[in-house]
Amino acid sequence: METSTENNLKIHTLIEQRWSPRAFSDRPVREEQLEALFEAARWAPSAMNEQPWRFIYATSDNRESFERLANCLVAGNSWAKNAAALFITVAKKSYDFNGNPNGHAWHDVGLATGNLLLQATDLGLHVHLMGGFDAAKAREVLGIPEGFEPVSMGAVGYVGEPESLPENLRERELAPRVRKPLNELVFKGHWEQK
Numbered sequence: 169m170e171t172s173t174e175n176n177l178k179i180h181t182l183i184e185q186r187w188s189p190r191a192f193s194d195r196p197v198r199e200e201q202l203e204a205l206f207e208a209a210r211w212a213p214s215a216m217n218e219q220p221w222r223f224i225y226a227t228s229d230n231r232e233s234f235e236r237l238a239n240c241l242v243a244g245n246s247w248a249k250n251a252a253a254l255f256i257t258v259a260k261k262s263y264d265f266n267g268n269p270n271g272h273a274w275h276d277v278g279l280a281t282g283n284l285l286l287q288a289t290d291l292g293l294h295v296h297l298m299g300g301f302d303a304a305k306a307r308e309v310l311g312i313p314e315g316f317e318p319v320s321m322g323a324v325g326y327v328g329e330p331e332s333l334p335e336n337l338r339e340r341e342l343a344p345r346v347r348k349p350l351n352e353l354v355f356k357g358h359w360e361q362k
């Protein structure tokens with residue numbers, strides 16, 4: 169494993185600076201900022217330009233809709249309830265133009281979400297994505313129709329103090345970010361050819 173600081177290849181600052189905090193400050197996030205995140209997501213590429221991504225979000229000042237989302241999280245992601253906003257990403261499973269299954273839908277929701285993360289970083293915000301949520305519950309309480317599938321949830325806000333977290337999470341918050349080395353992930357011309 170490598171930490172980001174060990175690698176001296178130059179990558180874009182936005183990519184370098186993005187990370188997933190668990191401690192969020194109580195500073196609110198403005199509606200226009202959230203709109204900019206979804207606007208960035210909207211411009212992602214997608215198979216057949218299907219744009220299979222959908223987003224449902226709620227800000228913490230609207231308790232009822234915020235809690236509807238927050239209550240879908242697994243207990244291990246309870247820290248996310250301190251974020252200024254929560255969202256869920258949803259994939260449309262079939263193509264508009266012929267109704268056939270879209271095997272790229274989740275991929276493309278991921279691309280759109282990646283755009284959203286970088287836009288957030290540019291605005292000084294952080295987003296922490298979560299797969300730990302109850303998709304069936306989300307479908308029910310958020311009214312997600314047949315043909316669409318919840319993909320991930322995200323917590324959005326300004327970074328808070330690690331001290332605000334319980335001990336076990338504080339350690340993880342302060343740990344260096346690690347990644348597999350490039351030569352385990354990338355092959356030239358043939359599988360496992362380094």
Ligand SMILES: Cc1cc2nc3c(=O)[nH]c(=O)nc-3n(C[C@H](O)[C@H](O)[C@H](O)COP(=O)(O)O)c2cc1C
Nearest residue numbers: 186187188189244245296297298299300301320345
């Ligand atoms: C699809 C997806 C699901 C994730 N699920 C969770 C989760 O349920 N809880 C959590 O704390 N982090 C979750 N994460 C965050 C990852 O653990 C995190 O991105 C990874 O450890 C790399 O750290 P970094 O984002 O700070 O670079 C998830 C990330 C993604 C992309």
